[in-house]
Amino acid sequence: MKRLLMVALLMVSGINYAVADDEMAEREARWRSVATDIFGERAIEDGSTLLKLKVPEQAMNAALVPISVELIGDRPITTVSVVIDNNPMPLAGRFKLGPAFVRDDIKMRVRVNEYTLIHAVAETDDGKLYAVSHYIKAAGGCSAPDARASADVLARMGKMQLRRERSSDLTQVPTRLLISHPNYSGMQQNASGDYTPARYLERVSVSVGGAKVFDMEGGISLSEDPSIAFSYVPKGDGEVEVKVQDSSAAQFLQHFDALK
């Protein structure tokens, strides 16, 4: 049965409109088709013993929805993917995990364009796929224009911050990587009424002292000024290196000293 639900579209403007909730069958069919596009015909099993996905029930800002994927249990996981089924480009991020990655949370900020299931998919070292999912009510996140003319965002494009917490034993460092980038979805209108062409983070590679933390493949579903949180294993004095490439082939490289 279809129900009408309210969604916070652009709370700045007093607009909350009702969207028809899609049916379970529709959601499942959509996921099967999206999963085939991304993972081919491979079987995907229930992943609730490997992953925990945290997504707000209802987003306050559909263009910036904070989500987290927690890696639980101890089966070796090589890759974690976040898929927003109903977005025009569903794969929000695919993380190939390296030896310096600490098995903990991955957090990111994403855009949600329509009511949708969000999937987190883990690939284990034996090549099997496991997924968990969560439904979210949010809409308009990919087409919402930026408030500012994006001038300030463009001016600092490629700047990065590494916000690190000092844990007690220093065997792992909880970290949040901030990358200034408009991450244009291709669905946002600009000051002349035209659509700003898509320009998004294609690849983000993080390593520490030469050891890989992760390689991430991104997409338009990442929010403006993407933020990725994770923990890494420090390698003595080895600095953290972050390499970013966007879909216009611009490259950004930054080094951060080891946490003392």
Add this chain to the structure above:
Amino acid sequence: MNFAAEKKLSRRTALLGGLCLCCVPTRPRAEALSSSQPAAMVEVSPGIHVRQGLTEDATAGNFDAIANLGFIIGRDAVAVIDPGGSLHDGRSLRLAIRARTQLPIRYVVLSHVHPDHVFGAAAFKDDAPIFVGHAELPQQLAARGAFYRDGLEKILGAGEVGEVITPTMLVARDKPAELDLGGRGLVLTAHQPAHTVSDLSVLDKQSGILFAGDLLFVGRTPSLDGDLKGWLKELAALRDSGVRQTVPGHGPPLVPMQDAVAPLERYFTVLRDETRAAIAKGTPIEEAATTLALSERPHWAMFDAYNGRNVIEAYRRLEWE
């Protein structure tokens, strides 16, 4: 008619009809359209009429009549300051003008880009007024007009949202402009990024009353869509401007300037300081959204609907300050 009296009357009418006011917000749309009524105005000063917006979000029942709208009557002409949130809203404002004067409607001022303030503009097209806005407004409307219109049409229905009207008389930030209604001058000031990047205020020289648009919210939780630090600067400037009375974008039709400014300065200062502290401490944005500025909760209507979003907006900007 006095605004309060009119409100009392409609309440009594509703009660006599056996209906409780709190549960009859939705009128059948066709009926309401065919019986467009003049908006309920209050004359806050000779020749200055204000319609108080509802403390609600847009619904099919309220025609997005949620912002304060007004008009000023001069010797030769009328200026509208915010034409309303929908065609219906604009039409009822127009009827209210015509119930008071037949003078030409020469200017329609658009205080900023938000839908509750601009989508009534099309109701004034036949009057062929000059549409006036901030120099940034045309670009803002180009980027957001269609997006807002789609969203609002989903609520009000396709024919109910007026077309996006782009202002032709533009006011630059460094150059206030003046309108003349015949012996009555209005000073237009285009502000720095604050509530939005397109905030324009209107000062009636004769009465000294300022139409502040959404630079001022009174009672209703403000929504941040421009620049938090910039808004605090504009509030300080308004506080020290010497203007004594103002028509806020949301809230009572007329309030003393200090009463409008002080609570907003307090709220945004709390929001800024607590957000900075949260960023420094590493409090995640999702946790910040539900835990910051809560001391302000008792002071504002619709707080839960807007505060979390304001926190997110402040957080993502202050991260890069």
